[in-house]
Amino acid sequence: MIRSDVLRDIAPIIRDHLVVCNIGLPSQELHLIDDQPSNFYMLGTMGLSSSIGLGVALAQDKKVISIDGDGSVLTNFGTLPTIANNVADNFILLIIDNGSYGSTGDQPTYAGMKTSLTAVAKACGCENVVECQAEDTGRVLQEALDGNKMTIIVCKCESGNIKVPVITMDPVVIRDRFMKTAAG
Amino acid sequence: MSVSQKIVADLVANNIEFITTVPCKQLAGVIDEVEASPAIHHIPANKEDEGIGLCAGAWMGGKRPAIIMQNTAIGVVVNTLVTLTQFYRMPLPMLISYRGELREPVACQVEMAVHTKALLNQLHIPTYHFHKEADAAELDAILKYTFMCNKPVAILTDASFWGGYGDQ
Numbered sequence A: 001m002i003r004s005d006v007l008r009d010i011a012p013i014i015r016d017h018l019v020v021c022n023i024g025l026p027s028q029e030l031h032l033i034d035d036q037p038s039n040f041y042m043l044g045t046m047g048l049s050s051s052i053g054l055g056v057a058l059a060q061d062k063k064v065i066s067i068d069g070d071g072s073v074l075t076n077f078g079t080l081p082t083i084a085n086n087v088a089d090n091f092i093l094l095i096i097d098n099g100s101y102g103s104t105g106d107q108p109t110y111a112g113m114k115t116s117l118t119a120v121a122k123a124c125g126c127e128n129v130v131e132c133q134a135e136d137t138g139r140v141l142q143e144a145l146d147g148n149k150m151t152i153i154v155c156k157c158e159s160g161n162i163k164v165p166v167i168t169m170d171p172v173v174i175r176d177r178f179m180k181t182a183a184g
Numbered sequence B: 001m002s003v004s005q006k007i008v009a010d011l012v013a014n015n016i017e018f019i020t021t022v023p024c025k026q027l028a029g030v031i032d033e034v035e036a037s038p039a040i041h042h043i044p045a046n047k048e049d050e051g052i053g054l055c056a057g058a059w060m061g062g063k064r065p066a067i068i069m070q071n072t073a074i075g076v077v078v079n080t081l082v083t084l085t086q087f088y089r090m091p092l093p094m095l096i097s098y099r100g101e102l103r104e105p106v107a108c109q110v111e112m113a114v115h116t117k118a119l120l121n122q123l124h125i126p127t128y129h130f131h132k133e134a135d136a137a138e139l140d141a142i143l144k145y146t147f148m149c150n151k152p153v154a155i156l157t158d159a160s161f162w163g164g165y166g167d168q
């Protein structure tokens, strides 16, 4: 399974929650598969999906799922200690770890080599860290939502991309409909 | 009331409830006041772009944010300010220690100080410079302005404003 297969699998599970989605292909794929006003698509700023999602979760009570990638977590490693030390039980960080920088042409990341993001998250103090295979992501994510505990999920999947159009929606529209859903 | 207490009182009076900080020696007093304030959720960040991401999320979640950081961070956060805060039109007061100004003891700080206002100007970020303690009287109006226009706004606070560096 590649990332777009995982997104297709979890779309029915995440559609009723606030979702912050990583820059590039992940946002474009989610937008194509199941566009929702509750989705915040990042159009710039690689690495901040988890930071933005944690901010949303700390500011209000609805559940928030940040969809991140291995490359993006590597670029903002400082986020993991911040998450660990500022627990929001309405927050789930889903790292889709395909061992590559998908949006830039599938260059390998260190997460696909010696570095385990699961081990790093645990070492940073995150308490509920679950590593799973791509096929199990939906079940693991549903359990995390039902568990009402802040959870970091590291989903190991294959690298590979599908052809998707860029998102042409205005950023202020994306932000405004997301905020209205969060406040609603 | 100390200047740090006055600053935090203005933040609270403007319903700012979520503040991220990356420390600077000059900002230690105001960060202590932020941490002590029951009205403010204080999240220390490891890097300023991470902090701006947290602030963006908090604002979308319904809480007014602010970030407290050093001017050297302007060199870190240009992309985040442009492609997140400005592109999505989000308000963000940035209380910034302006290192490398008069009375600065560390030469390297001057290297970033000479670029600070030029960078903020290039980014079209409204910028205010507190040089004397009385300048803080404008903070309340600056905060109202920030949440009126949904832009990042910089408040530079130099060594003279904070009363110098002690013995140095």
Ligand SMILES: [Mg+2]
Pocket: A069, A070, A071, A096, A097, A098, A099, A100, A101, A102
């Ligand atoms: Mg990847």
